[in-house]
Amino acid sequence: MKYRFIVDPVLCTGCRTCELACAFSHARNLKQGRSRIYPLTHEKDKYVPVVCLQCDDAACVKSCMFDALRRNEETGAIDLDVARCVKCMACIAACPFGCALVDEVHNEIVKCDLCKGDPACAHFCPSKALRYTKIAVR
């Protein structure tokens, strides 16, 4: 059994609570961080929360020449080891979903880390469009 992060756009109301939750859960020095999740609208009143899908065969992991992106077997997230990152931007260019991001304030690469096993977005999502649940993984 493994945890999986589930995005259900049908339930998304576009309230953007997830964005706030993400920014504050990644706060640094009491200042909000860069949100890793984007509730984007694709049609009027229809929303898709775009967030890292933690792909199995992830392009970001493949593109990182310095092994800074690695799967965290506990949470299932692909974690960025900031100490190994040299900001070459390969992951940002390679991610087909645009979910590896630059935090211009701290001059860092950031990506969703599933809040180390307790995703704040899922925690606060009022409509349960974002869920972090146990599912059977082959």
Next chain:
Amino acid sequence: MRITSAEHLTQLQKEYQKEAAKFPRKILVCLGPGCLAAGSDRIYDAFLNHIAQRNIKGITVEAVKKTGCHGLCTQGPLVTIEPDGLFYTRIQAKGVPEIIEKTLEKNEVITKLLYSTPGKSQKIEKWADIPFYSHQMRIGLRNVGQIDPENIKDYVAVGGYQALAKALTMTPEQVISEVKTSGLRGRGGAGFPTGKKWETCRKVDSDIRYVICNGDEGDPGAFMDRCIMEGDPHSVLEGMIICAHAVGSISGYIYVREEYPLAILNLQKAIEAAREFGLLGKNILGSGLNFDIKISRGGGAFVCGESSALMRSVAGEVGEPRAKYIRSVIKGLHDKPTVLNNVESFATVPVIINEGGKKFASIGTPRSTGTKAFSLAGKINNTGLIEVPMGISLREIIFDIGGGIPDGRKFKAVQTGGPSGGCLPESKLDLPVDFDSLTEAGSMMGSGGMIIMDDRTCMVDVAKYFLGFLVEESCGKCVPCREGLYQLHALCVRITEGKGEPGDLELMEKLSKYIQLGSLCGLGQSGPNPFMSTLEHFREEYEAHINHKKCPAGVCRALIKYEIIDACTGCLACIPVCPVGAITGEKKKKHFINQAICDQCGSCYAVCQFDAIEVK
């Protein structure tokens, strides 16, 4: 032809000895570095030509042999005539017919070519009677100057490869235990026990082990390894093959600096000959041992004599040291266990196997056994290559063997251990030469270069020279060595320029301490030694430079002036040699140096025959 067994080797040895006995009289022409520079190759050719032209009974061209260094380089070119032991010095090519005519045909001795002790008129006929040779004991250099290095038959005839044959009958453990018994310590300078090194290497679990011979002799004024590689390459190969058997290696390298083209050539010829004779390659002497040697040529960087830098260089990387928290004997070349020994160490191994470790251990001192080769350079009468038992005093080396200081000058200091070594003053002359005593005295054994200095040497200048050498040769990887030695050198230059300030010495001492503590490899850790040892023994000289702006030895140009005294005869000799035209004067009248123009080059001082120019 392949030698298939130990018996076959002995049979060949007898055959070659018989062959050699056909020419009872041998003419050994020294083709060592010193004599070669003085034109001994032309002398060799002259002997060949003239002997071929004449028909002398019992002397044919085969009797003329080119050999490695005879040792007494300052008297070169040298020729020894065996078995008489006749020793001719300073020979010129045009003098060769005379030697053939008189000595070879009529058995007459040519007195003018004989050696005489400096300061004495008595001529010495035989080399064995010359103090330079009679005080020596040759183990590593046993064949250098005796055999033709390019001819493997010569080496086999003097018992070469017999030690290998003997070692192959022993188990690797027995070989290692023999080397351990001998107490042989690495001749490269650090003095690590060789047997222990081999044992550690053998015990490491690995599929491949390497044997490397360190022939990257970078110390200024050192040429012992060069002479062994040029003069007796087979002894190095034999030592390496024995080592390969002991540690279980199939692949070896000899790392030689590119500046030694003759050494590379002779080693290459030796390796090819050894392969042809089945002494290298598969199934050596029918014992099942497989081992081959490649030559790896270095670019002449001093730091590549350091083990980890050397191994990186052999592997084709940039020759920079790496931190050695895991020793190279466990993780060396290509991260495999590697035995790295000096040329001299390998050349000594066959003797240990042949004669037994106990006999070797009986020579020298208990903690530094055997003999050590040194090269004497600098202000000494008998510049050259020597080998002496450990524990001999510096005084014996310098005065008995080296013949003392030329021109009746006073001994001031001896620099041992190369650039990273130290200078020892007269009070340390009775120090026994062994690894521990020298280290204790603030110098080190090093690879064996000895530079002797007389009272006209400025110790600050010496420190400046060696520091400058180290600044040039530092690989530049770690800060204390790259920046620290640079600053130490800069401060030294400042002192010699008369711009030293009070407090400089304290700053330099502090800096030296942290260079030693903080550097990555041996080069940096021992880098401040030239400064530290000269400061320890000659502090007053530094103080004179800084406080009184004087150079007591009269060397540092910014702190001296040349003056003409009343002894001047007015010979006009000094006027044309002055490059800046500072000297004026008329014939038979005392000349005068214009101090405003003079740039203290010393040309006038060198040319004056009446000691009328004084350094102040």
Next chain:
Amino acid sequence: MVTITINGKAVQANEGEMLLAAIRRQGIDTPALCHHDAIEPCGSCRLCMVEITKKEWEGWTRSVTSCLYPVEPGLIVSTHTPQLLELRKTILELYLARSSQSEVIQKMAEDYGITHSSFPVIPDGDDCIMCYACTRICEELGCFAISAVDRGHDKKVSGPLRQPPPDCIGCLSCAHICPTGFIKWQDLDSTRTIWERQFELLSCRTCGKRTITRDFAEYLMKKRNLPAAYFELCDDCKRTETAKTMGKIVVAAQEVLK
């Protein structure tokens, strides 16, 4: 797990890791300029040196670079002995003499109470502290475009034979990893200039935003088998595309379920 003692406190360290990692995990500030997790340690800056000993060493101590020394059971480590502090000060003064203009060095020296170097300032000194971080990251990348050339005090990082490096792909890893910010680069329109070479920057097909250099993208495609299509858009536009695609799928799924 291995138990070692750092400054009198027994701590746990992971087997095989270097001392520096264990020390930093304890929140002890050990300075280091040449260390970076992405590259092999090389021990050139000498600032992270610590004093080690063991009970059985009978009082004998040894100073080692903690970035290169693997943890061993029973190791007793001191990170701030008076001697080490003096060593760091001396090294910082040496740095300050060469790179007097570098803010990173100035700041670090200030932390150790040094405002000026006792040594003469080197007139042609620059901010390069020869920490090899750039060359090591380039090796890690697999390009080997730049290396240290020459030796001793004249050593410089450059392409082969002091020429612009032909194998450079303009990824900027070296510039970003440089602790003193000495490696200069410039992005102008669609051209990136670094190591005296010019590279074409890819532009987003939709919005025109510049991403990485074409050489770098091609290198990644080849080395890591990534499709060229991944590199056509910028991250912003890729997110918009993702939203559109996912939205379409959702709509289609809803249609089917109806």
